[in-house]
Amino acid sequence: MIAKKMVKYVEGSSVIRAMFEEGKKMAAKYGAENVYDFSLGNPSTLPPKEVNEAIIDIASNEDPNRLHGYMNNSGFEDVREAIAQSLNKRFDTHFSQKNILMTVGAAGGLNVILKSIIDPEDEVIAFAPYFGEYNNYVANFDGKIVAVSPNPPSFQPNIKEFAEKITPKTKAVIINNPNNPTGVVYSEKTIKELAKVLEDKQKEYGTAIYLIADEPYRELAYDGVEVPYLTKYYDNAIVGYSYSKSLSLPGERIGYLVIPDEADDFENLIAAANVANRILGFVNAPSLQQLVIKKCLDASTDISIYDTNRTLLYDKLTSLGFECVKPQGAFYLWMKTAEPDDVAFATKAKEFNLLIVPGSSFMCPGYVRIAYCVEKAMIERSFAAFEKLAQSYGLK
Amino acid sequence: MIAKKMVKYVEGSSVIRAMFEEGKKMAAKYGAENVYDFSLGNPSTLPPKEVNEAIIDIASNEDPNRLHGYMNNSGFEDVREAIAQSLNKRFDTHFSQKNILMTVGAAGGLNVILKSIIDPEDEVIAFAPYFGEYNNYVANFDGKIVAVSPNPPSFQPNIKEFAEKITPKTKAVIINNPNNPTGVVYSEKTIKELAKVLEDKQKEYGTAIYLIADEPYRELAYDGVEVPYLTKYYDNAIVGYSYSKSLSLPGERIGYLVIPDEADDFENLIAAANVANRILGFVNAPSLQQLVIKKCLDASTDISIYDTNRTLLYDKLTSLGFECVKPQGAFYLWMKTAEPDDVAFATKAKEFNLLIVPGSSFMCPGYVRIAYCVEKAMIERSFAAFEKLAQSYGLK
Structure with missing residues (x-):
């Protein structure tokens, strides 16, 4: 009974809901501190x-x-x-x-x-x-x-x-x-x-x-x-x-x-x-x-928090052999996937409790988006998982 | 260069802007206290x-x-x-x-x-x-x-x-x-x-x-x-x-x-x-x-203010010989116009500094909407103007 135009959106939103539910299940199974969610562009700094x-x-x-x-x-x-x-x-x-x-x-x-x-x-x-x-x-x-x-x-x-x-x-x-x-x-x-x-x-x-x-x-x-x-x-x-x-x-x-x-x-x-x-x-x-x-025209959030995360993550991922675009702005890191299929790569990452978004969602397969508007401690905890991901593709 | 679909809206909004500008001019010419604006559905009671x-x-x-x-x-x-x-x-x-x-x-x-x-x-x-x-x-x-x-x-x-x-x-x-x-x-x-x-x-x-x-x-x-x-x-x-x-x-x-x-x-x-x-x-x-x-689920504005306005205005307008629907809710009074053309009637009303909305705007010619979400004192001040409007149509 919904509009025909809306059917594809509703199907798409079911996929996202399924991902979200899976994330919750992962957190319940492995402990929230052992799941590394880099999927959302939700600001992690406080308002001024x-x-x-x-x-x-x-x-x-x-x-x-x-x-x-x-x-x-x-x-x-x-x-x-x-x-x-x-x-x-x-x-x-x-x-x-x-x-x-x-x-x-x-x-x-x-x-x-x-x-x-x-x-x-x-x-x-x-x-x-x-x-x-x-x-x-x-x-x-x-x-x-x-x-x-x-x-x-x-x-x-x-x-x-x-x-x-x-x-x-x-x-x-x-x-x-x-x-x-x-x-x-x-x-x-x-x-x-x-x-x-x-x-x-x-x-x-x-x-x-x-x-x-x-x-x-x-x-x-x-x-x-x-x-x-x-x-x-x-x-x-x-x-x-x-x-x-x-x-x-x-x-x-x-x-x-x-x-x-x-x-x-x-x-x-x-x-x-x-x-x-x-x-x-x-x-x-x-x-x-x-x-x-x-x-509040002259107020701003503390972007040094994002800046720190940016450097930390970029340095680690490149040191692991991943090809990354060095971010100059926003709070996203754009990384080439180690296999051509970005959806398969993101699925593989999930095996290591890493949640990242396939580039296909942005009309650009072969890449993933890693949102670093997260706690610095989570980034640090995630390093072992990224290491395993690199190893699984035979990077260093 | 704007969308073709938007042209009629922009033309319509020019008419409303013109009305608004005219209202401001009237206020400047006659004094704000001598212009009776019943055109807007803007709540006049304070939030609780x-x-x-x-x-x-x-x-x-x-x-x-x-x-x-x-x-x-x-x-x-x-x-x-x-x-x-x-x-x-x-x-x-x-x-x-x-x-x-x-x-x-x-x-x-x-x-x-x-x-x-x-x-x-x-x-x-x-x-x-x-x-x-x-x-x-x-x-x-x-x-x-x-x-x-x-x-x-x-x-x-x-x-x-x-x-x-x-x-x-x-x-x-x-x-x-x-x-x-x-x-x-x-x-x-x-x-x-x-x-x-x-x-x-x-x-x-x-x-x-x-x-x-x-x-x-x-x-x-x-x-x-x-x-x-x-x-x-x-x-x-x-x-x-x-x-x-x-x-x-x-x-x-x-x-x-x-x-x-x-x-x-x-x-x-x-x-x-x-x-x-x-x-x-x-x-x-x-x-x-x-x-x-x-x-604030149990809070509410003081609707007795609207209720008082409602009775005051309804009693006055009916006593002047206008045919009105007695409002049971909202803050609008719906009145039959004293001539079939509601736009002409609203224009006539404006001669007496009364701003009211023709029923045509609501797909119902032959009526006008009078919004009484206004100061009670303005309603009282407007009575002489409504009296003149009634007289101009030969009502009592």
Whole structure:
């Protein structure tokens, strides 16, 4: 009786549930401390103390009807203006409140902007490997996702293939920087090349192609690497941001879209996104969390915890003979599998109580994603298991 | 460059923006205290004190990683179990946590359940007058909304026409009880008749037809009138609830769906709704507000404030010769317009600084909606304006 479109999702979710149940069984059988779960992208650092201080302050002092009430579907104007000014200070941009639309996390923001621009059969390009939910978000609006092939070993986008895959039906391109699942940061050189291709194709076809940046991992970059701010390189750039990782607030569902003045059809785009936020059922981003964000614009989680885990895990895995991409951002390590079948490799890893995600889930077989947003002690405990995994493939 | 589907929405939103701008201009010209805005369904009573107390308590004492972290897409299990038990106590039902899915308000819940069941061209029946957003929610999934004609003067659903409009493609029926915009409460007799028709048609066509109750106004019922709990009358009933009005928290976007064990295809329906919550971009209902709800299950806003407004306004308008439906619930008064053209009537009202919404917005011309979730003093100040409006139509 459920919708035909939903059948495959329900079947897929049964597989995930089965994995989850198996994980619970493994923990019961071997003891939770002997199961090494690297499968989830759930922040392991605490939110900064400013968050709960802001919540208490706001609940104690704010007018309750403002605090918990409806506002414009785009969000509180003062919150949006504060975010705009904070971006301007950091990135030398020129935004004001009218460029900012508060959203129910980045997932909400992506759905809002896709609803605003995608007609059935419109094409949206993504660079494999990419977050599998993009497939679902684009399908929500009957768009067609077009994948550009993975580009090892750097995993920077393949610009030549990208140019070839743009057609008159290309409406948008999604990039995720820093990248889930590779941990790679797309460089300024990459972004400039992407922008050049897009500008040329826009001229060639007489179309507008929106470059959508999905940036929940923006603040998670290591070794001083810069994450280019897209609106500075391309007029039709739209940024989707989330505080899920930067403030460790994934459950609160709070983020925003940036739609710059320079974007084609700006007035209609802003109006469409405002309406989409309403009719998709979000209505507005949660009001209390909007006010919290205004008070926490300069706060951040302690990313040194992730940085430590990153080095620890990368050094160990490479020393065991695994081929890994050195992560520059996010909290994922991307590793080539020691046999071509990544699902078989992940299954083999499970024999050693290691839970890791096959690259196929990210449209890139032959790799696995290892999420290191976990306790450092678990990483250390897992080393013996990774050693056995390496040995089982005849690595050192 | 925006999606073709969005063009009509953007045009519509320009009209609303223009109205809003005009309202601001009127306030500037005549003074805010001389403009009588009855257009918005924004709760005017304060949230109960338990809400902010709960927020402060939770922010002070809850484990921050649980408080702000991801949980199952359906919500925290303990919150869902507490809601289930609270419903069981009130309505003698038999729910547990597996029947409850936490949502981003009722708007989020309706989109989740429609995504779960609607294939393109499936039909969804609603009873005019109804909340205009239902058109948009159903269109999100390429469903087709089928309106049953208004049934004055009681505005209880027209059961005969309802039965005639059910087809093999009817997948769902939405009812909103207490009703926006009429303030009518559908009686137990009505619900039993609806259920009987649906059962007969399910048998006749061999289909499942889900009866979706949109219940943000459940707690706003006056004079001791009972609002029947739908799952007790029909197995395929699904309830969408929101705390927007019952706790005056519309900005927080917190509500839930109830999917009973008895619903056809229960396991798949629950799984589909869980996935829909994720892929539509909600991911989960805001985590802090979920925990707040658990602590506020027995709290409520002071509805005597709305009740006082209701009587005051109804008595005055009927004394002026207007034909009104006496509201039994929600915070809207539904009034027949003194000329057939409700838009012209609302425009005439504006000449007297009265802002009211034409019934056409609710698929029911010839009426207007007057929202009395406002300051009592504003209602009293507006009486002279309503008197002039009555006089301009030759009423007493």
